[in-house]
Amino acid sequence: MNIIEAIGGRELFTQGDVACAYGALLGGCTFFAGYPITPATEVAEAMSRLLPKIRGVTVQMEDEIASISAVIGASWAGRRAMTATSGPGFSLMMEGIGYACMTETPCVIVNVQRSGPSTGQPTEPAQGDMMQARWGSHGDNELIVLAPNSVQECVDLTRLAFELADRFRNPVFVMTDGEVGHMREKIVLPAAEEIDIRPRPAPSTPPGEFVPFKAVKGKVPEMASFGTGYHTYVTGLTHKESGLPTTDNAEEHTGLIRRICEKITDATDELTRVEMDQDDGATVGIVSYGISSRSAAGAVRLLRAEGMKVSHLRLVTVYPFPERVIRDFAAPLSRVLVPELNLGQICHTVREALDGAAAVEKVSKIGGEIITPDEIVEAVLSSGEPVKV
């Protein structure tokens, strides 16, 4: 059965969580491990329904730690693998995510963010895990973080996440939220013949000559999956290019960690996806991502209808953080507003990137409702005073 047959059509009306599952199939995912958690459970349910139809496997593990572990195991077994969770499960996964960074294991993690901390408001949307996505695991690492704002983008960005995970041999996060995850919109999937899923390429050198953690293209090594005769040794310990542990050599540790970080940061421009809506002569701008970017777009329309000039930059790739794009965007601006469903997270990163070039103001909202366009309009018109909404 092909993927479109398994999904049941190319034009569908569905919710963001299920769309992530469709995107995963289009991205070549054949293994899913997860644990029920609101508001991400529907991803696991959809994967349970879909994967057996295309000879894939879904396993409901005993917790989220086991889920990310099984995903990493399946990835080394040569498959494209994914898990989906929300805040509490995301916290549990952090050690495994660091392991995936250290061992350069491609995997995709969907986080349908809910309101925290702790159990918080399980059914309500939030954007409170953005800093955790970047800094949650211990030690130095880099992650690729995508933030869809529509059901169609849940398909497209989850699909893209698998391509990026394999290309960069790194975990990739799809950071949606309870609103995007549960809202229903029309989606259009590619035709079956347009879906081109290629298996992970085998190393270009035979066993014996192959050095498993030596970068060949840029800073990314080739991957010898298990069962291909390479006797690959994979460890979360600091390792040499051979894969064998070396835990007391500063030079080797520095070289390894710099390489696994720089393979992502060096590719920032290539990874950056933004939607830029600049208004000539505007001195006020909005930087947004995820569900709040839809409110921001609405606010921009309202402000322009009133004759005000305002620019808008939406981050589709949140990390690696597109600093250069933000600086270019903010060059003509004196004020930049960052609407978020948290008490201020990405606003700090924006402020750091601009380094005083423009005033950065947060437009924060928590409690379970998304920011409305009117609230952003009010913040823009409030001449720089922090607005509590």
Add this chain to the structure above:
Amino acid sequence: MSIRDLSDPEYFDEVAEANAEERSMDGLRPTYGTVDPLSGLMDPAESVSSRPEHHRLLKYLRREILPTTFCTGCGGGTVLNTFTNAIDEMRIDPKEMVCVTGIGCSSWIPSPYFLCDTLHTTHGRAIAFACGVKVMKPDMKVIIIAGDGDLAGIGGNHLIHAARRNIDITVFLVNNFIYGMTGGQVSPTTPFGIRTTTTPYANVEHPMRIADLVAAAGGSYVARWTTFHAFQLMESMQYAIRKKGFSFIEVMSQCPVSFGKSAGMKDPVSNLKYLRDNSIHVDGTKGMSEEELEGKFVVGRLVERNQ
């Protein structure tokens, strides 16, 4: 051993004095890399195959990382030897094997020493990683070797659920009664009354009978052996690897350095005698009461099911 009232200050002083005395007598040190049992074979310029005297099982090991980091008298070497012999006798091609391990001394038994695809994972999660590997590589032998702290402590939940699922993986839990790598802290299997670095006034908890727990949770084959019973252990390992479904062997092992320090058995021989003298074959336990079995290691095949 009885636990005296922990509010009795004299008791604390006595224990502290005894500890100080013991530390001053502490002569046995780990000998990481100082003794090279394979001396002469380590020279990469020298072709090993040209040396007829090299060990017949050396081809199963990652020679470039030998000698092992195991302390003198560690049971890990016995388990590695037994395991490698088992694989050799079964004529399993290491290309068809994946070893998955966690964190701790026992995890180092196959990882990095055994030459096959190896996933050295985070602490306690080896079984969960192995589930992902096995599901996607069902034709490969997926074998987990890790310790009591790893599989019974931090990773206990994964062990229970893998047994329940009866996933076709093989687990060798090397139980040395202690957290050895971190220097001798109490583990879920440390005997009652033993003083460790984190139970300096004696362990007030009773040990977990981990093989019995796995037998209750499910699985197709559950056995217990000790490093003293190397040949029985090897046969049991072969049986476990062959057995379809979840198979589990608890290997009681010795740690003369960290556990020996706690239990007053710092030489390897007395550790092995301890394992021998306290073992009782499962067939000989009929009619024995719980009290009579207290502190004994019931060895042999505990459970076999065909599910």
